[in-house]
Amino acid sequence: MADAPVNESAYQTDALIAEDIDAYLDQHQHKTMLRFITCGSVDDGKSTLIGRLLYDSKMIFEDQLAALETDSKKVGTQGQEIDFALLVDGLAAEREQGITIDVAYRFFNTEKRKFIVADCPGHEQYTRNMVTGASTADLAVILVDARKGVLVQTRRHSYLCHLIGIKNIVLAVNKMDLVDYDQSVFDKIVAEYGEFAKSIGINNFTAIPISGFKGDNITTAPSGNTIWYSGPSLVDHLETVEVLGSHDAQKPFRMPVQWVNRPNLDFRGFSGLIASGAIKPGDAVRVLPSGKTSTVKSIVTMDGDLDEAMAGQAITLTLQDEIDCSRGNVISAADAPPQTADQFETTIVWLNDDDLHVGRAYWLKLGTQTVSATVQQPKYEVDVNTMEHLAAKTLELNQIGVAEVLTDKPLVFEPYADSRTLGGFILVDKITNATVAAGMINFSLRRSQNIHWQPTDITRESHAALKNQSPRVLWFTGLSGSGKSTIANEVEKQLNLMNRHTFLLDGDNVRHGLNKDLGFTEADRIENIRRVGEVAKLMTDAGLIVLTAFISPFRAERQMVRDMLAEGEFIEIFVDTPLEVAEERDVKGLYKKARSGQLKNFTGIDSPYEAPENPDIVVNTVAMTPQEAAEYIIKTILPLKSRIQA
Amino acid sequence: MSSNLTHIQRLEAEAIHIMREVVAEAERPVMLYSVGKDSAVMLHLARKAFYPSPPPFPLLHVDTTWKFRAMYELRDKMAQEAGMDLLVYQNPEAQERGINPFDHGPLHTDMWKTEGLKQALDKYGFDAAFGGARRDEEKSRAKERIFSFRTASHGWDPKNQRPELWNLYNARKNRGESIRVFPISNWTELDVWQYIQLEKIPIVPLYFAAKRPTVERDGMLLMVDDDRFPLEPGEVPVERSIRFRTLGCYPLTGAVESEAATLSEVIQETLLTTTSERQGRAIDKDAGGAGMEVKKQQGYF
Numbered sequence: 043m044a045d046a047p048v049n050e051s052a053y054q055t056d057a058l059i060a061e062d063i064d065a066y067l068d069q070h071q072h073k074t075m076l077r078f079i080t081c082g083s084v085d086d087g088k089s090t091l092i093g094r095l096l097y098d099s100k101m102i103f104e105d106q107l108a109a110l111e112t113d114s115k116k117v118g119t120q121g122q123e124i125d126f127a128l129l130v131d132g133l134a135a136e137r138e139q140g141i142t143i144d145v146a147y148r149f150f151n152t153e154k155r156k157f158i159v160a161d162c163p164g165h166e167q168y169t170r171n172m173v174t175g176a177s178t179a180d181l182a183v184i185l186v187d188a189r190k191g192v193l194v195q196t197r198r199h200s201y202l203c204h205l206i207g208i209k210n211i212v213l214a215v216n217k218m219d220l221v222d223y224d225q226s227v228f229d230k231i232v233a234e235y236g237e238f239a240k241s242i243g244i245n246n247f248t249a250i251p252i253s254g255f256k257g258d259n260i261t262t263a264p265s266g267n268t269i270w271y272s273g274p275s276l277v278d279h280l281e282t283v284e285v286l287g288s289h290d291a292q293k294p295f296r297m298p299v300q301w302v303n304r305p306n307l308d309f310r311g312f313s314g315l316i317a318s319g320a321i322k323p324g325d326a327v328r329v330l331p332s333g334k335t336s337t338v339k340s341i342v343t344m345d346g347d348l349d350e351a352m353a354g355q356a357i358t359l360t361l362q363d364e365i366d367c368s369r370g371n372v373i374s375a376a377d378a379p380p381q382t383a384d385q386f387e388t389t390i391v392w393l394n395d396d397d398l399h400v401g402r403a404y405w406l407k408l409g410t411q412t413v414s415a416t417v418q419q420p421k422y423e424v425d426v427n428t429m430e431h432l433a434a435k436t437l438e439l440n441q442i443g444v445a446e447v448l449t450d451k452p453l454v455f456e457p458y459a460d461s462r463t464l465g466g467f468i469l470v471d472k473i474t475n476a477t478v479a480a481g482m483i484n485f486s487l488r489r490s491q492n493i494h495w496q497p498t499d500i501t502r503e504s505h506a507a508l509k510n511q512s513p514r515v516l517w518f519t520g521l522s523g524s525g526k527s528t529i530a531n532e533v534e535k536q537l538n539l540m541n542r543h544t545f546l547l548d549g550d551n552v553r554h555g556l557n558k559d560l561g562f563t564e565a566d567r568i569e570n571i572r573r574v575g576e577v578a579k580l581m582t583d584a585g586l587i588v589l590t591a592f593i594s595p596f597r598a599e600r601q602m603v604r605d606m607l608a609e610g611e612f613i614e615i616f617v618d619t620p621l622e623v624a625e626e627r628d629v630k631g632l633y634k635k636a637r638s639g640q641l642k643n644f645t646g647i648d649s650p651y652e653a654p655e656n657p658d659i660v661v662n663t664v665a666m667t668p669q670e671a672a673e674y675i676i677k678t679i680l681p682l683k684s685r686i687q688a
Numbered sequence: 689m690s691s692n693l694t695h696i697q698r699l700e701a702e703a704i705h706i707m708r709e710v711v712a713e714a715e716r717p718v719m720l721y722s723v724g725k726d727s728a729v730m731l732h733l734a735r736k737a738f739y740p741s742p743p744p745f746p747l748l749h750v751d752t753t754w755k756f757r758a759m760y761e762l763r764d765k766m767a768q769e770a771g772m773d774l775l776v777y778q779n780p781e782a783q784e785r786g787i788n789p790f791d792h793g794p795l796h797t798d799m800w801k802t803e804g805l806k807q808a809l810d811k812y813g814f815d816a817a818f819g820g821a822r823r824d825e826e827k828s829r830a831k832e833r834i835f836s837f838r839t840a841s842h843g844w845d846p847k848n849q850r851p852e853l854w855n856l857y858n859a860r861k862n863r864g865e866s867i868r869v870f871p872i873s874n875w876t877e878l879d880v881w882q883y884i885q886l887e888k889i890p891i892v893p894l895y896f897a898a899k900r901p902t903v904e905r906d907g908m909l910l911m912v913d914d915d916r917f918p919l920e921p922g923e924v925p926v927e928r929s930i931r932f933r934t935l936g937c938y939p940l941t942g943a944v945e946s947e948a949a950t951l952s953e954v955i956q957e958t959l960l961t962t963t964s965e966r967q968g969r970a971i972d973k974d975a976g977g978a979g980m981e982v983k984k985q986q987g988y989f
Contacts, residue, residue, distance in 0.1 A: 063956035071882060075695035146830040147823045149876045156695040158874055170851050177853040300708040305741040313737075315705040315855070344739040354693045356704035356737070369712050393851045407856055410712070466854045475860040477850045 069153065076285060078210075079160040079175045081203070082185030083195035087216045091185065091254035092161055095277070096150055098261055145175040154281045162199075169202065169426070169440040170393040173480055176203050177466070180285045181210035183276070188221045188251075192234050198426045200235075204244050205389065205442070205482075207462065210283055211239070211247040214276060219253040223267040242429055250276050290353040294378035295319030295327070296456075296464060298409035299371045303358050311342055311358040312367055314410070317463035319375060321359070322350045326376035329367045330454040335376050336363040370411040372454040372464070380464055382452040383486030388467075389444050389458075390417065392437035394478035396471070400436060401568040403450075403602035404478065408467035411453055414605055415469070416572075418446040419565070435565065437479075446487065450605070458482035473597055505585035509543045511682050513582035515607060516589045516675070519600060519654065520617030521646050522632055523624035525663045525671075526591040529617060532672035534589050542587055542682060547574055549592040562643040568599055575603035582611055587682065595645045597652045613679060616657035617671075621646050623664060696886065699879060703730075703871035704737040705855060706834060707818065710869050711744055713859035714816035720805075721747040721767075721774070723759040724935045725891050726820030728766070729872060729880050732889045734818075735770055742771035748817070750808055751778045752800035754789055754937035756913050758892050766890065777808035789939040790918055796937070806842045809866060816859065816867045824876045834873050840864035881955045894932045895954060897946040901925035908942035933958070 058066045080088045148159040160175030176182065182203040186196055203211060213235050221227045232249040239247055251268050252258055258265035263275035274282070296317045303311035321327075325338045339360040341348040351357045359373065367373070374380055392398055398417055406415035420443035423434035437443045458465030469479040506513050516533065518526040527548055534546045553560070557573055560566040571594050578588045594600055604612040624646070625633040636644035643649045659678050661671040693701075710717050719734060721727050734743040747767050767774035782799040789796040809817060823830045833849050835857045850858055859867060872880070884891060894911075901912045903925055910917075911932075912925040917939065919925070930943035931954070944961075948954045 059956060059959045063952045063959075066959075067882060067885070067952070067955060070878065071694060071696060071886065073695050074693075075698050147874065148830065149824050149874070151876075151878070156876075156879075174851045174853055178855070300705070301712045301738075303738065303741055309740060311740075313708055315701060342740065344736045352693070354698060354701055356701040356708075358739070405860065407858065409856075410709075462854055466856065468851075468853055468856050468858060470858050470860055475858070475862060477852075477858045480851070480853045 070151070073151065073154060073156050074285065075156045075158065076181060076280060076283070077158045077160070077179050078181040078183060078280065079162050079172075079179040079203075079208075080183045080185060081162040081172055081175075081199040082216075083187075083190075083193050086185040086187045086190075087254045088161060088185055091183075091214070091216065091252070091260075092148055092159055094254050094257060094260055095157075095159070096148060098257070098277075145171045152277060152281050157280065169198070170391070172199060172202055173206060173391050173393070176206040176208060177462075177480070179203075179206075179208055181212065181280070181283060182208045183212045183214050185214050185216050186231055186235070188215050188217045188227055188231065191231050192238060194427045196235070197238060197429075200239060200244060201242055201424075201426055201429060204242055205391075207458065207482075209246075211244055212276070212279060213247050213249040215249065215251045216254055218251045218258060218268065219256045223251070223258070225268075225270045228271075248273065248279055250274070250279065252276055290318040291320060293318040293353075293460075294375040295321050295325070295373075296375075296380060296461070297321070297357075297359070297373045298411070298454075298463065299367060299369055299373060300410050302368055309360070310364075311360050312373060313356070313358045314373070315356045316351060316353050317409070317461060318353050320350060320352045321357075323347075327359075327361070327373050328376040328379045329365060330372045330374060330379055331382045331452055332366060332371070333379075334363075334365040334367075336361040336365050338362075370409075372409065380454055380456045380461075381486060382454050384449045384452045385487040386447045386449075386453075386455070387421075387444065387484045387487060388447045388481045389442065389484060390420075390437060390447075390469075390479050390481045391442050392439055392479050394471070394476055395439050396474075396476075396478065397439075398437040398479070399568055399598070400565045401572055402596075402598050403472060403605065405470040405472060406447070406449060406453075406467050406481075407470065408453055408455060408465075408483075409463055413453060414450040414602070416448050417469070418448070420445040444484070447481065455483055455486070457485055471598075472601055502583040502585065505583065507585075509585045511542055511585065511587060512611075513585055514587045514611055514613055514679065514682065515578045515582060515603070516587070516613050516615055516679070517578075517594070517600065517603065518589065518591045518615045518617055519594045519657075520619060521621060521624045521651055522593055522644070523627045523629050524617040524619035525668060526593075526617045528668045529661065529663075529671045529675070530589045530591040532668045533675050536672055536676055537587060537682075540676075543585065544587045544589060545581055546589045546591070547578065548590075552592075562649075564643075564649075567595065571596075571599040571603065575599075575606050578603065579606050582607060593645050593651070595649065595651045597655070600654070613659065614654055614657045615659045615661065615675060616654045617663060618653075618660050619663045696879060696883060699872070699875055700733065700736070700883070702855070702874065703733045706857065706869065706871040707734055707737040707743075709857050710816050710818065710859065710867075711738070713857075714867070716812070716814050717745040717816040717818065718748045718775075718809075718812065718814040719743070719745055719818040720820070721749050721763070722820070722935075723749070723755065723763045723766075723892060724820070725880055725884060725895060726822065726872065728889050728891050729875075729883055730818060730820045731766060731770060732883075732887055733871065745818075746773035746775050748775045748777065748808055748812075748814070750801060750804045751776050752796070752804070752937050753778060753783070754796075754800075754916075754939060756892070756894055756911070756935060756938045756941075758894050759935060762890065762892050775808070775812065777804060777811070779804035779807055788916075789937050796940075800937075809842070814866065815861065816869055818869050818871060820872055821870045822875050822877070822880070823873050832870065832873070834870050835859060836868045836870065837861065838866045838868060842866070877958060878955070881951070881958060885951045885955070892935060894935060896951075897929050897931040897949050897953075899927045900930050900943070902928045902930060902943060909945065910941075911938055911943055913938040 082088050146161040150157050162172040162175040184200055215228050215231050228251045250259055250273060251271055252260060258267050259275050261275055261277045264271040297314040299312045299314050301313045303313050321338060323338050323340055327338060328335045339362050341351050342358045400419045401416055403414045403416055406413050420434040420437060422431040423441055423443040425432055426442060434443050456464040465483045467481045468477050471478050518530050520526050530546055534544050537544050552574060557570050560570050574590060578590060581588045628634060635641040636647040645651045659675055749763060779800055787796055787799045821829055833852045837850055838844060902909050903923055909930060928945055929947055931946045932941060932943050946957060948957045
């Protein structure tokens with residue numbers, strides 16, 4: 043095997059397949075798997091390298107090869123020779139542009155391993171795809187064009203791989219054929235890269251001089267052109283490198299519960315993928331966040347109960363005791379449970395065209411837990427080209443920053459450095475449902491560990507019962523001048539006559555006190571509503587019927603307040619007044635100022651108003667007087683009697 | 689220790705994890721069941737994922753009425769064995785207009801399969817549909833996410849896919865929108881065959897070589913599976929030892945001449961073959977090199 047000539051497949055065993063298929067299958071069945079990514083800048087030859095790996099492992103069939111030969115002549119960039127890049131550039135758009143614009147996954151086998159390759163794009167604007175590809179990879183191949191050396195993109199990709207926690211880095215110095223296989227070129231690039239790598243915390247990497255186009259040092263090394271090179275070929279290295287995920291098995295047992303399996307009353311199983319450690323029947327386990335303990339009764343699979351299960355296996359556990367456990371809980375080793383917290387320092391990669399809205403509530407998914415979370419103003423943004431820390435107010439597409447994240451419920455977690463499963467999360471926009479960010483927990487914030495919820499004896503129910511009413515938040519939203527304050531005032535007067543205990547929070551008034559530090563930027567508007575929501579929530583805890591009159595232009599923030607409150611307590615009242623009518627009224631003269639440019643960020647003029655999609659109540663102020671509107675609202679929300687008698 | 693898990697074990701665990709995520713997060717999941725070998729593997733994985741419960745979703749067969757007879761037989765048997773509901777949907781308009789692969793060319797696939805699938809998903813209100821597509825099958829598949837988001841009109845926008853990180857899947861969507869989920873995305877054809885062998889999964893006998901009546905059309909060997917096959921004047925079906933690498937509508941699915949009658953032999957032949965699996969399928973050739981990508985944007989699975 044070691045004597046196999048260059049450019050001939052050294053790792054496909056056609057002979058074995060033909061002679062003893064069962065022996066081959068036995069070998070294939072016991073192969074391990076390595077997932078890796080290839081990244082580099084445009085024209086570094088990623089697609090060509092992957093095409094070459096597929097070609098050498100006979101993963102290209104004759105019909106594909108015939109199509110490839112035709113395509114190569116038509117649109118290829120290699121003259122009459124085969125352009126391997128065309129084989130892997132999948133989507134029509136990118137074939138025309140000649141660039142790879144999305145992550146593509148490819149597969150090939152050698153005698154020892156099966157490989158899944160994520161082909162990651164080199165373009166600056168597609169950082170998000172690279173992070174996506176890197177998140178499941180055990181190893182990264184960073185391609186450098188021998189003629190160009192270490193580029194800005196090389197640094198960026200190395201930084202991202204390191205950030206995502208890839209421990210195995212291969213520096214593939216490609217296109218050696220175009221520098222006459224000159225050792226000094228290779229050595230210089232390796233030295234330059236080594237210095238940079240060290241500066242960002244990459245202490246080990248393997249450098250290999252290759253030509254993806256000609257095939258040097260891909261399957262066997264050294265090629266006749268690089269006799270000065272004494273290291274492994276790329277494939278040798280990929281076949282033998284230790285997969286670091288294997289360390290997961292040495293860690294304490296953790297399994298996020300995906301699904302509770304209840305076929306009948308006699309069986310209750312907890313299904314999940316083991317994130318780390320091992321488990322046996324009889325092992326003591328702890329369910330988090332409740333902290334309740336039990337022991338494992340059985341590990342159930344369709345192939346029969348197991349004596350033991352390991353990290354990476356998908357199983358169903360039954361427990362000896364009937365304890366509460368549902369999706370989102372984590373079953374862990376009883377004596378080494380993970381932590382829980384609701385405030386974290388995180389590193390966030392922003393993946394969406396819509397910037398981070400500081401203070402806005404997003405869905406956060408970590409393992410099988412989904413909670414509502416807000417991101418604070420970033421402490422800093424990382425310039426991925428220079429690794430400098432820059433001041434940042436928000437994060438834009440492809441930007442990376444460090445920021446605190448607060449969740450509405452405690453999360454069972456581990457720092458990302460210890461566990462990808464319990465430390466990595468995504469953020470999802472609550473309105474569009476887009477995945478807007480990927481995040482990694484660095485650590486929980488001490489302050490949340492030391493602040494516990496203080497239970498009080500007089501509950502919110504007793505406060506409400508004493509007032510003989512059901513607390514509500516009547517949330518008036520609408521354009522400036524639509525009539526929110528007027529109608530809210532009228533509703534409060536009428537409720538007062540009905541002996542209801544109320545309080546009206548008015549936008550202008552709150553800005554004189556509680557929120558006088560806030561302006562009218564988007565971030566400040568979000569914070570304004572968050573504070574008002576928190577105050578309204580405290581008032582409902584005190585048993586009050588709260589009326590709020592705020593423009594509250596963004597759906598997401600109104601939803602955030604709704605989510606803070608008990609089911610049914612938030613009544614969204616859309617004061618529906620067309621912009622022309624409100625502008626015509628212009629009670630405070632603000633529209634005039636906004637139109638003349640004296641007033642910036644004015645809702646309806648140069649700042650958007652997102653009308654409610656499913657408001658609980660709509661009042662049309664063109665058709666109704668404020669009194670009629672108020673009567674209509676009260677009629678709709680009655681009865682407000684307390685359901686619990688004191 | 690997880691390094692000791694074989695690649696097949698890792699792929700199985702990944703697929704099971706994906707199926708459980710969908711069941712936990714979607715309102716009305718369904719499994720597309722085409723009776724082929726990939727569907728057989730999918731059904732088997734679903735049974736393992738939820739054991740001892742039956743998989744908590746129905747099977748949906750978008751039928752074209754032109755599948756091989758052997759497929760219909762196995763379909764009904766497998767659904768019953770799994771304890772799952774089997775929904776069979778046939779596009780009524782295609783039925784009424786008598787759309788068939790002989791007279792209508794690409795319209796056959798479009799009406800029965802693409803339109804039929806959309807109609808079926810709309811009719812039952814499924815918001816997540818499992819499919820057995822693999823990334824090694826075809827170039828545009830290689831870039832599709834495992835959770836592939838579709839608009840209310842079933843469109844796929846390859847430039848606007850949700851980033852998919854770690855094994856965290858975002859199953860959130862608005863009313864009317866749906867998700868196609870591909871749990872065996874990372875499997876290769878060899879993996880599928882090997883899994884069938886290891887797990888002893890029943891598959892349609894047409895995958896194994898046997899003497900069958902055939903005719904040759906445009907370089908493709910077609911099997912005369914019933915008397916709806918319009919023979920040319922003077923054309924007589926010839927008995928040949930053939931098998932199929934993929935199964936679809938019998939008039940559109942090319943056979944290969946083969947003597948491989950056991951799983952080992954089939955796998956051996958698959959590995960030594962020099963043409964790709966989808967080569968026997970007419971669908972990829974429509975619309976030039978970008979055939980499948982265009983079809984997917986229109987809502988083909």
